[in-house]
Amino acid sequence: MSKLASSLIERRSRPDQVAPRVFAIREHLGMSKAEFSEAVSVDxxxxxxIEKGTAGLDIAVAERIAELFGFGLDFIYRGDLADVPLAHRPEILSLMHSHRTTL
Known part of the structure; x- marks a missing residue:
């Protein structure tokens, strides 16, 4: 892909884009950082x-999040809400918004 084309396409998998999604998942589940990090095997x-957007999310960790909690990789990396269980979408959206306004 050319530099021009890549500069025109928004990268939704950037750490700052993934951060509010991971935060929202953890908060929605009512888990502390210690509990969540232990569950997905990350310190x-x-x-x-990851939640601050200063580090990227390793695919192996994202796969564990998806497998354990039912949030798909398309949501985690691309923000596709179709990959979030329907009943969880309103709270996830609210938590993502609150994460963005606190940073």
């Missing part, structure tokens, strides 16, 4: 960086 400091 707590790495989770903090």
């Amino acid at each position: 707590r400091s790495s989770l903090t960086k």
Whole structure:
């Protein structure tokens, strides 16, 4: 892909784009950072960086999140709400919004 084309296509998988989704999933589940990081086998400091958007989310960790909690990779990396269980969408959207306004 050319530089021009890649600059015109929004990268929804950037760490700053993935951060509010991971935060929203964790908060929606009512889990502390310690509980969530243990469940998905990542250290707590790495989770903090992921949720702040200063570190990327490893695909293996994203796959564990998807498998354990039912949120698809298309939501985690691309923001596709069709990959979120219907009953969870309103709260997830609200949590994502609150995450963006607090940073």
